Amino acid sequence: MKETILVVDDEEHARNAVARILKSNGYIVHSVAGGQEALDFVSREPIDLLLTDFRMPGMDGLTTVRAVRRINPQVVAIIMTANNSIDLAVQSLNLGVHGFVIKPFTVHELLTTINQTLERQQLIRENTKMKALVEVFAATEALIVAKADSQDLPKVTVELVLRETKSNEAVLFLLEEFVPNSTTLKLVAVADSSEEGNSASYSEPDLFIQNNATTFQLFKDIAYYALEIKNKVFVIDDEIVTLGDDRMIPAQKQNCALAVPMLVQGRTIGVLCTRRINSESTYSEVTLQTTDILAGQAAIAIENARLVTRLARIEAQREADLLRSEFVATVSHELRTPLTSIKGYTTTLLRNDVAWDGKVGHEYLGIISEECDKLMELIDNILEVARFEAGAMRIYPEPVQVKAILERAVYETQSRNPVVQFTFEVPDSEDLPFVMANPKRINQVLHNLINNAIKYSPSPAQITLSVQKDYPNSKGGVSMLLIGVTDKGIGLSDVNLEKIFERFYRVDIGATRRTEGTGLGLAICRGIIEAHQGQIWVESPGLNKGSVFYFTLPTITLSDQVIFE
Numbered sequence: 001m002k003e004t005i006l007v008v009d010d011e012e013h014a015r016n017a018v019a020r021i022l023k024s025n026g027y028i029v030h031s032v033a034g035g036q037e038a039l040d041f042v043s044r045e046p047i048d049l050l051l052t053d054f055r056m057p058g059m060d061g062l063t064t065v066r067a068v069r070r071i072n073p074q075v076v077a078i079i080m081t082a083n084n085s086i087d088l089a090v091q092s093l094n095l096g097v098h099g100f101v102i103k104p105f106t107v108h109e110l111l112t113t114i115n116q117t118l119e120r121q122q123l124i125r126e127n128t129k130m131k132a133l134v135e136v137f138a139a140t141e142a143l144i145v146a147k148a149d150s151q152d153l154p155k156v157t158v159e160l161v162l163r164e165t166k167s168n169e170a171v172l173f174l175l176e177e178f179v180p181n182s183t184t185l186k187l188v189a190v191a192d193s194s195e196e197g198n199s200a201s202y203s204e205p206d207l208f209i210q211n212n213a214t215t216f217q218l219f220k221d222i223a224y225y226a227l228e229i230k231n232k233v234f235v236i237d238d239e240i241v242t243l244g245d246d247r248m249i250p251a252q253k254q255n256c257a258l259a260v261p262m263l264v265q266g267r268t269i270g271v272l273c274t275r276r277i278n279s280e281s282t283y284s285e286v287t288l289q290t291t292d293i294l295a296g297q298a299a300i301a302i303e304n305a306r307l308v309t310r311l312a313r314i315e316a317q318r319e320a321d322l323l324r325s326e327f328v329a330t331v332s333h334e335l336r337t338p339l340t341s342i343k344g345y346t347t348t349l350l351r352n353d354v355a356w357d358g359k360v361g362h363e364y365l366g367i368i369s370e371e372c373d374k375l376m377e378l379i380d381n382i383l384e385v386a387r388f389e390a391g392a393m394r395i396y397p398e399p400v401q402v403k404a405i406l407e408r409a410v411y412e413t414q415s416r417n418p419v420v421q422f423t424f425e426v427p428d429s430e431d432l433p434f435v436m437a438n439p440k441r442i443n444q445v446l447h448n449l450i451n452n453a454i455k456y457s458p459s460p461a462q463i464t465l466s467v468q469k470d471y472p473n474s475k476g477g478v479s480m481l482l483i484g485v486t487d488k489g490i491g492l493s494d495v496n497l498e499k500i501f502e503r504f505y506r507v508d509i510g511a512t513r514r515t516e517g518t519g520l521g522l523a524i525c526r527g528i529i530e531a532h533q534g535q536i537w538v539e540s541p542g543l544n545k546g547s548v549f550y551f552t553l554p555t556i557t558l559s560d561q562v563i564f565e
């Protein structure tokens, strides 16, 4: 379709002749007799080109051009001028006029001037648009580098849009994420440029709704409308403007607002809205395209972030499921082993056809009793972990001397397992502060660690117990006692140093698999130590190079100690 041209000339004959020529060359032509009529016309209807006489009674050509372009800055202006006013015409090129033809002109001269001027203007416009859009694309980098899992994306988006479109307000609505086919828009981010300057400030959505009810209502209305028609909604001075195929944006008087749906693969995920108030400059084609680009990029970034979060959640869920089924398998196996043996021995004892002498019977009952103990221990452990997870672990700490607890653990171990070799690197009790701890619980931790050291070392296990005072606490003070259990066993690779404290986790290599266990011991140790406000961790130089399990306990200050002496 060819351009729409408005011819302005007070001489009727000349005006009609020009209009006729242009019409016969395919242009859509309107003609008026003077500047004021031209202004009235442009306020009503869009035009692409203004062709005006230079000297006219009332408003002259140059004034007409400038007034028309104030209403619609996109209009290309050409002046028809007499030979004796060429100088003036040339000067007017600096004042908003794009080209001129000198009277008298031929049809060819007129058409060439119009064509060339339109083409040149089109190129300049495209160029400006491209430059602006290149900048916008560069700016979208902020959306790409924003942390994928962050809640920051909506905030980054509104700030970016506000800046790039020089708007006064920018808001972002998102459809509810977890409701299929949701039609409810939720305001998630607001940026406005403060009255003092142009710097963007971010407002809390709830506060914004509270303090700007009318503005919020406007945004809400146009956002829902954009959602409904799945297209941009452009509002000028409270009237919705259909952009359609019109090449120009109608004249703006004061306020304009824009709502752009955010689409990902044809699906709307939200609406981006902007508003410019009491502004002299218009929302140009570039502004609309800028908003389009940013809405598109933000939609992709937000959707990506959601996918990443969803994926992580699914991954965590899968891992938890895997652990759980592994646990069920392990526990069933662990429960089955003593039960099978109990069942075997009781069935044997119950046989009517064999008379058992007292010694054998007693031996069998002893085995049954041992297996029952194992079962009870396992069940206790499971219950214990469940208690931690429910946050129901109480430790009832009291001032205690760690050395005594360590000695007791060594004694108990050696009476069951005399081949284990212990080295004791523990200062005298007088040189050690008291710790606030529950001795039974610390004994339980030590037994777990010592039993592991035995389980995961070649026999005879060599274990060193050490204590170091004045260890830093998490706040930088030196109020902890550090207790270490060192073995020379199978050691651990870096990847497992953290994981082994997770419940049910067992290192998946031969040596571990061959030993009995449920992967609950260290989880219980961590629960107990953390309930004491301490920390537990493991260090290992590598596989087959042994491990050191450390845990810390809070000491009590001297003045506290006096009370207990």
Ligand code: ADP
Pocket (backbone or CB within 6 Å): 448, 452, 453, 456, 487, 489, 490, 491, 492, 500, 505, 506, 507, 508, 512, 516, 517, 518, 519, 520, 521, 522, 523, 547
């Ligand atoms: P369990 O011993 O019942 O498997 P734990 O929670 O006590 O469960 O230990 C978890 C895992 O940590 C063990 O399966 C083992 O792989 C590893 N582990 C624990 N203690 C040691 C140790 N002293 N040396 C090497 N690996 C160990």
